Amino acid sequence: MGQKIKFIHLSDIHLNPATKKNINGMGINTLHKFNALLNDIRKRALHPDFFIISGDLIHEGTVEDYRQLHVLLKEQEKAFGVPFYVCLGNHDDREAFWAGYKNVPGKKEAYYYSETVNDLKLIFLDSKYGISEEEGRISGEQLSWLKEQLVVTPPGGTILILHHPLYCEPLDFMKYSILQNTDELVPVIEGKDILAILSGHIHFNATFKTAGIMNFVIAAASYGIDCSNHRIHKFMDDSTYGLVRIVDREVMVEQWSLPASKNVKFELSL
Template sequence: MVAVSGKELYFIHLTDTHVNKPGLTPMYGVEAAANMRRVFEHIRTLPVKPAFVVVSGDLTHDGDAEDYRYLRQLLDEEMAALGGVPLYPGLGNHDLRGPFREGFLSEAGEEPYYYTVDIDDVRLIVLDSLLPGEVPGRIDEAQMGWLRRVLEEPASGGTLIALHHPAGLTAGGLLDEHRLINHEELAEAIAGKNVLGLLSGHIHYPFFGSFHGVGTFTAPGASVGFEPCGKESIRYVDRIGYNLCVIRDGVLHAVPFILPGEQRLVKDTAE
């Protein structure tokens, strides 16, 4: 089956790859690059070919230029194996803008990384919610103004917005403290603009909710999973996956895939 059939548009939502250059496993011994490879191996078994892949931040764990060069190499290989579909990355709290631009984009600069692309009649907007040195996120004033201007021009098939930090509440627990700080500003910007959904990461587990009437979708971490609802600590679990998304008749749907594995506890931050 092709990526677009009638009014159907399939795509992959990937997040929190946390890749480091070979020989480094700073995230509690997790082999993040190998886990990402396993995720793409599973994606290639799907009976549909996705139109694109969007990665909603935390591309690397340490964020130096060599990490980004290695990640770019891996992603180029995986996207070629997937049939050459386009990749749309965004930045998360573990990312660093300068090293990302140098290592991944082969350019200089420290500016926030945000952009928009059209896929058939659907518009994808990738935002940069990175707040340097902080775990929660924020969309700065210049970027928010840009977003409002872009949304003034309607997209006939609707708009998808990808950003690392969830704008709405999550399943509860400590991770609610780590969401987008200026979420009310985002709510005002997207009100009445035919936004099909907000695609986020950061919390490392699949969660679907509503943000001022707009669907919010987080994907499983491609490197490691979190247990939801923890009140005292964050529990890291050997659990990886992704979301298969489809826009059908103007409505966004998402199916989370969790890959088989031991599901063992990797780290409890209370310990």
């Protein structure tokens, strides 16, 4: 038996530890949802090697929100004894993130980086685009950086993490809110040693292939969205995390939802 690794994939935690927002007037306490998921992970004795949170960390918040998020995640790192890696989503504020979470005031640049854990390379991209746009885009600068990152990869392979799901035909009804330049990303990742692409954003789970690479879109930690009626998106009480297991480069994702009412709290007509 070779490489064996497991980690937790959380997405769209939509926290506001300082500003305490009531998102869409739904009355969902996203911090309670987040803590409930972490408690469940503890209760199930999953012992992950690390955590990732794929964006929408803070819901349109402030520097203080990010500062408190940093404290909160540091506490969890200590409790679990493993690192938490994060990337940004469309509802995040880059400048507030750099100032509050990374303690670099005044910086506005995209946040992308790579980490290697036990021969597995994790590449985090920043697909936030514009200020308040729903859709995502990977900048040319990041695509060039990614190209270099994929030249040499460790024997355990690479996982790509970003907030916005890539485009696929069955997600066409969401085409204006997912990644807008999948066509520019594909030539960079095609044929490279990428085991899987992990994303979030749409608040429901989806699995598909891009250029032969598996995409696992995890449902949200904070609340779910039922998009089965393409014209009316129903925001509901729901909360999910993913347990990602990799054994000898084979990836399996188990999505785990906590009991929730699934009551519709908000409807968005399109």
